[in-house]
Structures are given as structure tokens and as C-alpha cells.
Amino acid sequence: MSETILKVRNISKRYRNTKALEKVSIEIKRGMIYGLIGENGAGKSTFMRTIMGLIKIDEGDIELFEQTGSKGLQHARRKIGQSIETPALYPDLTARENLKVQAANGGVSEREIDDLLRLMNLGNTGKKKAKNFSLGMRQRLAIALTLITNPEFLILDEPTNGLDPSGIVEMREIIQRLVTERGITVLLSSHLLDELSQVATHYGILHDGKLIHELSKEELSRETRQYIELETTEIQKAVVVLDELEIKDYEVVNGTRINIYEHIDDVAAINRSLVLADVNVLRIGTTRQKLEEYFLQLTGGNTHA
Amino acid sequence: MLNLLTAERIKIIRSKKFWIVLGILTILPIMQAVNSQITVNHGKELVQVIDTVINGATGILMIEKNGLTVLLIISAFICFFIGEEFQNGTIRNVLSLGRSRIHYYLSKFLMAALVSLFGVIVLTALGMISFTVVFGFGEVAEINHYFVFAIKSFITLYILILANVSVYVMIGFLTKNSGISLIWCFLYTIATGFLPDIFQQTSHFKQVTEWFTETFLFYSDFANPSHIAKYPEMVLVSLLTIVVSSTLGILCFNRTDIK
CATH class of the missing domain: 3.30.70.100 (Alpha-Beta Plaits)
Known part of the structure; x- marks a missing residue:
């Protein structure tokens, strides 16, 4: 049986009177591309943020790489790469400098920077600052940032948001390449099931903060064939x-x-x-x-x- | 922690705001020396109690002379330095790697402290040089051991600045927004800087004002032996401010949800 990367049990999060997540339980095993689907405000980003420790949960348990507790999770999170919603970049830095900062944050070598820039088709950006990049380039740089620390688990929140059709196809190819070439497990979200269906192997449908349905690619194709x-x-x-x-x-x-x-x-x-x-x-x-x-x-x- | 500081160093060196701060703190003492020369040329005499810096020797008190300016410039820098991390979402890149929030907070505080130190060193050094060029090195009245006085005064003045840096960092982490923190930092600086003047008129509130570092920075004459005797008190109040504001800042930041 393949290793469990992420296991969340009954996690809930409340913002004042609004329930952002309600008893959500999900298990992601190594090699999966888990697509989280839900309309805007369904709780997708909140769920991802809880995993990364950016927001505190009110109840429930999170197990990451078989680690639990705040210290264990903090340690396990070093194996995660993330890009939540808009690409988080330093606008006045170049692609290379952004990668250098993230390499320093992760305490890893800068050796992979050139390879990553090439992998993400950003090798010829030179001294161009990130603020002058197109949205597609920024999305690709954001993914490169997540990869600099050699993550085993990638969390991507709406990675195709705002991209044109060719950008969407390119992003899809990048994700598939990361899974096949680097063996990365991916959790990605979208509000477009059609788009997710082209990459994900498993699906979880979030609605009003609740996980209302989970199914595999085979089950989905049976349901919609x-x-x-x-x-x-x-x-x-x-x-x-x-x-x-x-x-x-x-x-x-x-x-x-x-x-x-x-x-x-x-x-x-x-x-x-x-x-x-x-x-x-x-x-x-x-x-x-x-x-x-x-x-x-x-x-x-x-x-x- | 060292990794975080390395990342901060890359960001600072490439930051336009850092170079603007440094530029202002470089030009300011030179302009003040020229202004003082013009004043003297118009027949006025420089008085240490009023003008603070009147020659190269008193140039060590450049921080005192420019207290408010230094605080406003540094507060603006810190507000952007911290606020933009929240607004650009780049703080997520660090924290999602499992980095401790305490380390992140302290690395920001340490970098803000180093930038401030570098800035005030430039200000003081250029102040001493430019005033020496214009008025000669001279001396500080009633001071026998200048070197000891200079070291003690500079350290005390810097610690007073550092206490404010600590408060600005706390405000930056509490507000999570450059613009809002800028407003709060300016309000804090102006309120704690100018209200003591009013409160010191009454015997009831006089003691209270001495718990704020701005009271010492704005209302002391660092060349006056009776005020020099208060250096330990100034350092104590500054250290207490640093400990209280940092503790409060870290506690709140630890409980904050990062959007």
C-alpha cells in the first residue's frame, strides 16, 4: 500500500459567524494528483492554508508525512511546495533573484536555479523584473519557487487562474511533467471540474466548507461518460x-x-x-x-x- | 534563522526603499552643515543647547539633532519592509516551509535594527565630517573624556532608536499592511514625541512620560552632564520597550491567520 502523504480528519475552521470548513476529512497517497473542486468561497484555499500552517484550525487533526503535532508538522512542511491564489513574488526582483531568496528561505543550494528557469521557460528573462512579467510567466515562476526546495508534495491553488488557453495547456503539461519526472504528489484546486479532469487522478468536491463527494478518475469518467x-x-x-x-x-x-x-x-x-x-x-x-x-x-x- | 537572514539580505540590497533611506541619511547631514554655515554667515551664532550640533565633536549627536526625521524615515521603511510581505503574499513562501514564526519575526526585527544602525552610523559619520570641514572639530563643553562620551552617547541614542524600531516592527506585524502601519507608526511617533511636552507641565503625568523613549530623545540635551547621568535610565526604558513590544508582537503574530 502506498505511503500516505496527507491525512486530515474532521478539520473545521470558523471565521466569526461563517463556517469556512466543517469536518473535512481527506487522505492523499503518494503519486496522487488530488483535485479539490468547489465554487468560489467553498473553502478550497482555507483548506490548503490549514495544511501549510498559515491558518489555525478550530478542531480536527492533520497528519503530514506521518507527522503530527506542531513540531512534527513544522518539520514535515519542509517537504511541501505551495502556490496559493496569486503568485507570491518579489516584484522588484528578477526571476533568478526570486529563486535565490526562496533557496535561502529553504536553506537549500542555488545550484538548481538554472535548471528550474529552463524547465519553466524562464531562462531568457535576464534582468527583467517580476513585476513586468505576464501572468503566465508569474505563474511559472511561482511554480519554480515551490520546486527550489525539492518538495515531495505540491499544493497549487487555482494555478490556471487568469491564464489564456495556451497558458492553461502549458500549466497542465508542467504539472503532469512534475508528477512523472519528479514523482511529486500534487494537491490542486480549481472551480472548473472540466479543467481538473484533464490532470487529476482523484477528486474531492467541497461545497459550503463541507467535503460532499470524493471519487477517483475512473469513477468520474463512469459518472460522466x-x-x-x-x-x-x-x-x-x-x-x-x-x-x-x-x-x-x-x-x-x-x-x-x-x-x-x-x-x-x-x-x-x-x-x-x-x-x-x-x-x-x-x-x-x-x-x-x-x-x-x-x-x-x-x-x-x-x-x- | 541564518537562512532567513540571508534571504533578507538579498531583498534589502535590491530594495529601492533601502537605498532611498540611505540617500536621505547621507544628504541630510551635509545639507545641515551647509545650512549652519549660511546661518553663521548671516551673523547668527550657533548655540549647542538649541542647535545641538555646532562642530565636528558635537556631530556625534546627529541622531539627537535629527531624532524625529530619523524615526519617520525608519518607520516608513519598516512599514513597507514588513507590510509588503503580507500584501505580496511572500510571507507564505517562508512560513509554508515550516519556518518558525518566532524566527521569522526576529529576522525581520534584526534586519530592521541593522538597517537602522547602518543608517545612523552614516548620518553620524557624515555629520561629524561635514561639520568638521565647515566649523572645525572643536570640543563638547564640560566633557573631559570625549571618546568615552562619544561612544556612550552614540550607543544610548541608537538604543533609543532601536526601541522605536521594535515598536514599528510590532505595528507592522499587527496591521499586516504597509499603508495602515504607516499611519499607526506616524501617530505613535508624533503622539509619544509631542504629548510629553504637554504632560511635563503637570507634576501628575511627568513620571509617565519618562516611560517613553521619545521623551528622552526629543527633550534631553545629550551634551548636558545632568542628562548624561540619565543614560542608564534611558537604556533601561529602551530595553523594556524592546522586550514588551517584541513579546506582544510575537504573541499576536503566532495567533495570526495568514491570508
């Missing part, structure tokens, strides 16, 4: 026809509806077989539940997501 929706008044006869067609992956949803998950391109052939078998077909066609619809369904239809 394309399928044939068949409506008929004769379910049993339809099932016999599907068996004859050697269709095994289907689900009888209710007394009039069957969802068929294979032979998606053979709608016409399936319909013909049903009609030939004298099955009364009310409607047949392919359908797909969009990721965003799935998310809205879970969160009760908040349109901000």
Missing part, C-alpha cells in the same frame, strides 16, 4: 435483445429507461434490432452528462461553478 439512453415501455424484452447483441455494460435506471455504456456508435443497429424484436422504443439516442452539469448536480446547482 457518454452512453446510449433508451426509453421503452418493455424493459424486459429490451434487456433480452441487448443480451442477444452481447451488450454487457448497461444499467436499468428505472421502469422505462436503460443506459447503455458500450457500442456507442451503433445506435442505429441497436434500434433496428429492438424494432425487429417488436420492442416498443419510445426514444433512443446518445447522451453525455457534462462535467459541469455533474458538478452542479452534486452541489445543488450553484451557477458560480
Whole structure:
């Protein structure tokens, strides 16, 4: 069984009368890319900040790299890299100088600076100050800062926020490269499930400070995959026809509806077989539940997501 | 802690604000020497009790002469030095690495103290040089052992400044914002600097004012033997201010949520 990187149990955080987090429990194992999804104000950033010790929790336990207690967590946090919301940079320093500062903060050598600048396509920024960087460049520099201390666990809060489509693709590639090449475990957040679905291996859905659902990539693709929706008044006869067609992956949803998950391109052939078998077909066609619809369904239809 | 200080050193050297502070503290004594020369040329005589610095020897009292200016400049620098870490979010880069908040607070205080020390050394050295060039080195009246007097006076004056640096650092960490801390630091400096003048008129509040370092800095004549005798009291009040403000600052910072 793979090592647990982060285990939080029933953590809660309250700001005056607002509950920012309510009994949230999450376990992240080594190698996972855990996507935290939630609309703005759902508690994603608060959750990440509690892990990094930036805000104090009111109740619950945090276990990081199997360490607990304030001293243990403080020690374990040396293995974390983070970029929360807007990139935290020194605007009057160059990319190299920003990295030098972070290397000093982490007490690590400056040897990797050149490699990181190249890795993040910032090698040719020279004396350009961070305040003159584009948002994409700042995001990439923020990731480079997190990597200078050689973290085993990376926490990225909305890393694609404000980026253009090419920037989003680039950021996605960087994250995937970090996981495959450096074996880093990642916790990242977004309010866009569609975007997260392209990188994450596991998902946690936060809503109003509560973790309302957790699922793996496979479960998500099963929940949101394309399928044939068949409506008929004769379910049993339809099932016999599907068996004859050697269709095994289907689900009888209710007394009039069957969802068929294979032979998606053979709608016409399936319909013909049903009609030939004298099955009364009310409607047949392919359908797909969009990721965003799935998310809205879970969160009760908040349109901000 | 050493790692944090190394990081602070990189930031300070590249900080425009640091060079502006240093520039002001460099130009100020030279301009004052020239101004004093113009005053003398207009037939006025410099009086140590009023003008504080009248020759190279009294140049050691440049901090006393420029007390308010030094405090306002240093407070502005500290407010940006700390506030911008919160506003840029860069404080997260340090604390999320598991660095102790106490170490972070102390590294900021230590850097602010070093910048202040460097600044007042430049101010004093250039003050002594420029006043010597214009008026000669001369002497300090009623002082027999100048070197001992100079060392004691400079250290006492710096410790009085340091006590204020400690309060400014505390305000910076409490407010977490450059602009707001700037307002509070200015209010603190002006209030503790000018209110004693009013309170000292009454016998009831006179004692209270002596618990604030500005009272010594603004209302003492550091060349007067009766005031020189109060150096230990000044150092004691300063050290108490440093301990109380730093303890309060660290306690509050430890409980603060970083956004």
C-alpha cells in the first residue's frame, strides 16, 4: 500500500459567524494528483492554508508525512511546495533573484536555479523584473519557487487562474511533467471540474466548507461518460435483445429507461434490432452528462461553478 | 534563522526603499552643515543647547539633532519592509516551509535594527565630517573624556532608536499592511514625541512620560552632564520597550491567520 502523504480528519475552521470548513476529512497517497473542486468561497484555499500552517484550525487533526503535532508538522512542511491564489513574488526582483531568496528561505543550494528557469521557460528573462512579467510567466515562476526546495508534495491553488488557453495547456503539461519526472504528489484546486479532469487522478468536491463527494478518475469518467439512453415501455424484452447483441455494460435506471455504456456508435443497429424484436422504443439516442452539469448536480446547482 | 537572514539580505540590497533611506541619511547631514554655515554667515551664532550640533565633536549627536526625521524615515521603511510581505503574499513562501514564526519575526526585527544602525552610523559619520570641514572639530563643553562620551552617547541614542524600531516592527506585524502601519507608526511617533511636552507641565503625568523613549530623545540635551547621568535610565526604558513590544508582537503574530 502506498505511503500516505496527507491525512486530515474532521478539520473545521470558523471565521466569526461563517463556517469556512466543517469536518473535512481527506487522505492523499503518494503519486496522487488530488483535485479539490468547489465554487468560489467553498473553502478550497482555507483548506490548503490549514495544511501549510498559515491558518489555525478550530478542531480536527492533520497528519503530514506521518507527522503530527506542531513540531512534527513544522518539520514535515519542509517537504511541501505551495502556490496559493496569486503568485507570491518579489516584484522588484528578477526571476533568478526570486529563486535565490526562496533557496535561502529553504536553506537549500542555488545550484538548481538554472535548471528550474529552463524547465519553466524562464531562462531568457535576464534582468527583467517580476513585476513586468505576464501572468503566465508569474505563474511559472511561482511554480519554480515551490520546486527550489525539492518538495515531495505540491499544493497549487487555482494555478490556471487568469491564464489564456495556451497558458492553461502549458500549466497542465508542467504539472503532469512534475508528477512523472519528479514523482511529486500534487494537491490542486480549481472551480472548473472540466479543467481538473484533464490532470487529476482523484477528486474531492467541497461545497459550503463541507467535503460532499470524493471519487477517483475512473469513477468520474463512469459518472460522466457518454452512453446510449433508451426509453421503452418493455424493459424486459429490451434487456433480452441487448443480451442477444452481447451488450454487457448497461444499467436499468428505472421502469422505462436503460443506459447503455458500450457500442456507442451503433445506435442505429441497436434500434433496428429492438424494432425487429417488436420492442416498443419510445426514444433512443446518445447522451453525455457534462462535467459541469455533474458538478452542479452534486452541489445543488450553484451557477458560480 | 541564518537562512532567513540571508534571504533578507538579498531583498534589502535590491530594495529601492533601502537605498532611498540611505540617500536621505547621507544628504541630510551635509545639507545641515551647509545650512549652519549660511546661518553663521548671516551673523547668527550657533548655540549647542538649541542647535545641538555646532562642530565636528558635537556631530556625534546627529541622531539627537535629527531624532524625529530619523524615526519617520525608519518607520516608513519598516512599514513597507514588513507590510509588503503580507500584501505580496511572500510571507507564505517562508512560513509554508515550516519556518518558525518566532524566527521569522526576529529576522525581520534584526534586519530592521541593522538597517537602522547602518543608517545612523552614516548620518553620524557624515555629520561629524561635514561639520568638521565647515566649523572645525572643536570640543563638547564640560566633557573631559570625549571618546568615552562619544561612544556612550552614540550607543544610548541608537538604543533609543532601536526601541522605536521594535515598536514599528510590532505595528507592522499587527496591521499586516504597509499603508495602515504607516499611519499607526506616524501617530505613535508624533503622539509619544509631542504629548510629553504637554504632560511635563503637570507634576501628575511627568513620571509617565519618562516611560517613553521619545521623551528622552526629543527633550534631553545629550551634551548636558545632568542628562548624561540619565543614560542608564534611558537604556533601561529602551530595553523594556524592546522586550514588551517584541513579546506582544510575537504573541499576536503566532495567533495570526495568514491570508
